[in-house]
Amino acid sequence: MEGPSLVILHEEAKAFIGKKIIKVSGNTKTEKERLLNQKIIDIKTWGKHFLICFKDFMVRIHFLMYGSYRINEQKENPRLSLKFKNGEFNFYNCSIKFIEGDFYSQYDEETDVMSDRWNEKKAITALKKLPKKSLVCDALLNQNIFAGVGNIIKNEALWRIKMHPESFISSLKPKQLKQLAQEARTYSFDFYKWKKIYELKKHWVIYRKQICPRCNIKYTRKYCGNPARLTYFCSNCQVKYK
């Protein structure tokens, strides 16, 4: 689940702010009992993190590859289930973690590509500080720089800016660094827009596709970067900066 999907979840989840948890269950190994009788004071997202905030701590939910949730409905084997006087909030196949402190002391909104406070210059500065041989495909997935960007956004954004995923960050000119940072955010918002109208896959140009619409030739499909992730690119129009 990538950043834009978390923003959509956040919109649905906001209704639980101010509500008290009256029953907790689920197969999480964390100390979930701690949540009983607690009042949700805020709900936040940062990148791929979904955060339910309480007075002195937060519950961080990460959906990884297959995580899901249900609001006011349920399915089998919740990892965590929160019940309220009116309604319930259920999470499945996700990673659950307690974080002490408040949101602002733990998270920097300026590195979240979906945030109003996204700071493009900060991302560019961070890119320049990466080790010499860092690849563009890895940089985009680096959650400390582009929180919320996942493999779909990575592939689509690189195709749009005609940049080869195995380009070296250190070989990019200032203009290209800017373009990279900009498109990470721009595509994320397109992702959000399309996901909301259930048209996300319809707009994929490269991810899980075969033919480059610009060049009319077959895409390359290769495991790139470290850790290796399946990457789609057009070897004709995506320039490799080396």
Added chain:
DNA sequence: TATAATGTTTGAAC
């Protein structure tokens, strides 16, 4: 039906 994957952490092995 088999395959591959919207992701990250952990810890063993080298």
Added chain:
DNA sequence: AGTTCAAACATTAT
């Protein structure tokens, strides 16, 4: 000591 790698988690679309 730093890196590399597999395992773990477990679902769903193609």
